[in-house]
Amino acid sequence: MRHEVIIGVERRRRWSDEQKLGVLMEVGVAGATVADVARRHDLTRQHIYQWRRELRRKGMWPRSEGAVFLPVEHVVEEPSRTSRAGHGEDLRVEIVLGNGRTLRWSGQVEDDALVRLIRLVEAA
Numbered sequence: 001m002r003h004e005v006i007i008g009v010e011r012r013r014r015w016s017d018e019q020k021l022g023v024l025m026e027v028g029v030a031g032a033t034v035a036d037v038a039r040r041h042d043l044t045r046q047h048i049y050q051w052r053r054e055l056r057r058k059g060m061w062p063r064s065e066g067a068v069f070l071p072v073e074h075v076v077e078e079p080s081r082t083s084r085a086g087h088g089e090d091l092r093v094e095i096v097l098g099n100g101r102t103l104r105w106s107g108q109v110e111d112d113a114l115v116r117l118i119r120l121v122e123a124a
Contacts, residue, residue, distance in 0.1 A: 020051045021060060097122055 015023075026037045027048065038045045055061035092106045101121055109117075 015051075017055065017058070017060060021055060024048065024051060024055065024061065 023037060023041055023043070026032055026040070027034055032040075034045050034048050037043075038048055052061055056063060091108060093104070093109075095103045095118070097103065097118065103117065103121060
């Protein structure tokens with residue numbers, strides 16, 4: 001029967017609750033993620049999650065509140081169906097299309113009609 005005796009520094013580190021708390025407090029500072037903090041301290045992410053649970057049980061880490069819903073009011077405004085320059089002003093518009101053609105008009109034009117016209121001229 002053969003026995004080996006390994007002499008050297010124990011790899012397993014012992015962390016006090018204060019040290020664990022210090023590591024946990026680094027998460028989120030300057031955008032540091034759990035993975036960033038774990039790498040910085042030569043830990044796995046699981047260590048950090050486990051420490052959170054452990055310190056929560058001991059009352060040293062706050063319990064998460066969970067999701068919070070905020071009231072939101074959704075307001076829908078009716079879009080104007082006619083393009084307007086202002087109150088009673090004569091509207092002059094010039095649009096240079098991608099194919100090099102130019103559309104020019106004055107007065108008011110309904111949005112739907114303008115969209116159809118642009119599509120027709122672009123396709124021609």
